[in-house]
Amino acid sequence: MSEYVTVTHEGGIAIIMIDNPPVNAMSFHLRQPLYKAIEAARDDASVEGVVLACAGRTFVSGADISEFGSEKALASPSLPELCSLLESLPKPVVAAIHGTTLGGGLELAMSCHYRVADKGAKVGLPEVKLGLLPGAGGTIRLPRLTGPETAVKMIVSGTPIGAAQALAAGVVDAVVESDLTAEAVKFAKGKATEGGPHIPVSARDDKLVAARNDLAAFDAAAKEATKKSRGLDAPLACAQSVRNAITLPFDEALAKERELFIKLVSGDQSRAQRHLFFAEREAAKVPGIGKDVQPRNIAKVGVIGAGTMGGGIAMAFVNGGLPVTILEMSDEALDRGFATIEKNYGISVSRGSLTEEAKAKRMASFSRTTDYADLSDCDLIIEAVFEEMSVKKDVFAKIEAVAKPGAILATNTSYLDVDAIAANTSRPQDVIGLHFFSPANVMKLLEIVRGKETAADVVLTALQLGRKIAKVPVVVGVCHGFVGNRMLGARGEDLEALLLEGASPEQIDRVFTDFGFVMGPFAMWDLAGLDIGWRNRKSLGKTAVIGDAVCEMGRFGQKTGKGMYLYENGSRTPKPDPEIAALIEDKTKELGIARREISDQEIIERTIYPMVNEGARILEEKIAARPSDIDIVWINGYGFPVGKGGPMFWADLEGLSKIVAQLDHWHAKTGKAVFDPAPLLRSLAETGGSFAAMKA
Template sequence: MSVTFRRSGAAAIVEMDNPPVNAIGLAMRQGLQAVLDRLPGETGVQRVILTGAGRAFAAGGDAREFDGPAVAPHLNDIVNQIEACDIPWIAAINGVALGGGCELALACRYRIARPGVQIGLPEVGLGVVPGSGGTQRLPRLIGMAAALEMIPTGKPVSAERAEQLGLIDGIADDPVEVALHLDEGSLELAVPVRDLPRPEHRPDQLAQARALAASKMAQQIAPQRAIDLIEGTATRPMVEGLAEERDTFLTLRKGDQARALRHIFFAERAAKAPDWIKADPQPFDHIAVVGGGTMGAGIAYALLNAGLRVTLLEMDAGGVQRARDNVEKIIGQSLKRGLIDQSGAEDRRANFASSADYADAASCGLAIEAAFESIEVKREVFAKLEAALAPEAVLATNTSYLDLDEIARSVAEPSRVLGLHFFAPAHIMKLLEIVKGAQSSERALATGFALGKRLRKIPVLAGVCDGFIGNRILARYREAADTVFMDASTPWDIDEAMVNFGYAMGPYEAQDLSGLDIAHANRRRQDATRDPARRYIPIADRMVELGKLGRKTGAGWYRYPGGNGKVEDPIVADLALEEAHFAKITRTEYSEAEIRDRLLLAMINEAADILHEGIAASARDIDLVTVFGYGFPRWRGGLMHFADTWGVPEILARLRKLEQEDPVVWKPSPLLIDCAEKGRTLAQV
């Protein structure tokens, strides 16, 4: 049963029960409708208490139903019936109340929540607006300003904040018990939200909300439509607003953005250890991190945030002090931003130690190496870890490009070695590539996935190759951008094309942020193995020779005068002209669409090769990597989901055309050819 009904004297207790989060699917809607149909025949019922089983009140509609037609009974009709019911309903919010769960609560006459529970309307995150009255009732209940803070951003509020806003009427450890004994006077005074006055029309607040949505959720339709609906509550009868809201919801949920966002939503929740990993993870309450630079300190802080004990290892006393300072800097930043309080800061400091003596990490069940990207350095580190830690301890490297199998050969038992590729800043970025070496054991991999879960990161299994999944696609993206730059364009035109596509920043501004010297060092590592038939663009090398390393030097692909915003640099544009002249290339001009398509086709083709080679297990995993690690617009569903919207035959035709100008770089992936011949999508691989 998705909904249970029981009597407690003059009260009827209705419990929603659809584990784990009481998603409001068809069966639950049918159950709620059955309760509404039953109530007129129930003698002596003076109040109905609506609550949830387990840890949730109700966490919204079942998004799995969104791809099909809307099936009656509809939640908006149920919500309207609850609000219009002669018998007052009380929401006993025992756990999270999101989306439709929040809308059910808004329909009740009175709302009581357990301390700390989250209440909100996050539908814009799935590319839709609330569809059961949320945009119409919330502004009437808490005012337009507060509703604009919640609905277009999708951010929930705690019970404590909800009480301050007037969203709930009280907080109690046992909301059902309080609802059972709530005095009749309080219920009689409670006014249905539909009868509350319209909120004041505030053009200034609306303009601010639109600007924020345009900045934080650029090109997404749902946030702006939600603002339209909220604005309408100030001037329209509620019945008209409810009708428009429902129509908007049904229209948006059929759109490309909603489908893409649902794809990523389900992909994120499905990210876990593959079924073939049967081993138990190695316990890791105490973890060693080797290297206290920016990455190592970020990893250490991510571990501290998860309540783990961390020993950060460095080479000498100077390195130890720098490591401490780097971790303390992150603690200070978190305090300043209100992410932790003073007590939380002290807890993290108490769990942290730094040392130059590997023996201090002897009790660690897991070590994560984040030292300098040199195979010699990493071999030395792994030899020290092997000598200091127990034989069952798992040893991981955070290398971005180096050969994991070569690193694993540094120890007597390579099966204990795996890759844990964090993304900077490691305490913020959600993606974690878990790299399986040729001999990585199931226990080592299980440990990596268990750590990802503990850190609340999105784990993706990757095989061994240069750059794994994400950096390999990134390298091809940058190569394609450099070719377009040299042959036809400028960094700022290329960046603009990709920002207009949906990236937060283009490839050149992103390089300025990370530093051009990092990519330069990687190119030098690849010099000996680079395919001589593959075209090489030397402009970035010229930039490093000129000392233009990015923001940290005040100039890279852009100039940053006074540390302020970026400005175009004509010297950079001239470098392309010079190199094209040296290479005897006649420059042309690409439109924004041509720039965008070349870069996207390059990434898609590379990703198809990655899938073909088994480096990635599925197209879905590549989508997770590109969205959560590399800024691919979430509302496009990830690189491979987007590719399927183009269609494999169209992609292959475009690659065949580009192959005529460069048969090495644009050679179509065998996977794309196979999919085209068999009529398969990339998602079906």
């Protein structure tokens, strides 16, 4: 019928084959011929049943996200219209599912009477991760297949499930070992021979009966599913829509779902989350690395340091399927490190996310040594030692002495000059920064720091390796603190001044949590340990009026039970402490500062605005290739709220002219360089430009 849809017939069964590479997304140019093919099968008296299948590596992977917000997304035939047409067929319709059948793809499959899946298939409704809910019946049909409690968990989490689990849950009717299309045709012939009735999913209410009689179990499941969704609209809308499937007739619930979808898709949160979806893919495109560049082979990794960071990095590589040799200065240090690794895996086993067998296999992938020579067969060696240049250079001299030709030499430094470290070796082309975030086995971000002489194939290898170990890699340039920590420094530059002028730690932290951060800066410092910042300030010859005084009182945060807050009886919950309030008052008087009431908006202007400003400077200096790379760094490494899309995306929404005007105001008032608008930021504000429009 078209290049995207073909129809063949086999013994009375019409096989409608979709072929829209690479992932059979439900684009407008596909929906048109597919609708016609379904109509033709409906109207052909010789057709006894229909199999809906897909060429390539997957069944329909979902809607075409690039069409969201455009006329094509809603143009007829829409996905809901396709689903309605499929359900209306009086003949059995079987979806032949393989690959990743997600979002609109699963909605299409659920509109068929039956679903046959390949054993390797995965199904799910991940729209929530784009700030949306399924908009073509997903929240109304899935509860009818699985029951509403299972459905709300699947939809709110957005996490796909495998074929076996889908069969057990009722999402699919059969799982086959091989020749999916042939098995689906066989299944359709059997159903045609039986003669029906072929009951559409929309008419199946048996799994809703219990919830309709008593909503308590569903409401408890919905509350559990959405408990980590603070500040996000989509998870709550998903739960509400599943509840509508219980309490409203099908057509009414379907209409409500569509209303919710349209409201979400036009909102800032979904725009932000869709921005992040594409930004993560853009981050993989590094200027200057062409298709002719080939990655190096990484079969074994060496990690220097078995402490919190080194152990976490080693776990990340082993979790990604790579054997790791860990080096420490003593057997005692190795014993401590391996005990922590085993404890961490033990926690995963106790939670059910890892089996004992898998734990044993991972532990067997580690080897230990105190001799640098044992790293000579490693393809990548990464150090995670003390953050001091002399220590790093000493370690790199030892690495270089044993590393084989072509091995990648990596530093996990958070701030230091990677070029200076590389210059201390005879092979700077092999040196790269791999900045993991603690705990490295959990945190998603990997800042890949490209030195001025780092080879292109080393950068490409690091990118591919980052994805292999389930990280979100972003390539950045060399400067103090790179992207994330440099902007973090700008965000915190005026915090003490805010305290001295009238704000309290709890007000500032509340402003941050209201903004969408999980924790405010003072609670975060207490968690990390105030003594770390104190020690760093001393080494740099810097001081902090409040921060130093708090540390001199022996208040280092949660580990001492007192920091910027009070932690009673081992609790991790911060409580305002009158002793800190009194300390701030005393220091204010000593400095002759008149305290005043400080608004929440002022706190945003003196913390988040400077962070955006520093991001603009980073772009000017080409430390980051594009604004969206900065957003990916802050979303995945620093807890910037997902619903705001990252600091540079948020800045566009906030208004660049507004940000520049207030930065000018605070620069005039304080004289601090952190408030002096970057030329790029000022230029964009004056010309009506945006960060979103900038390209690498």
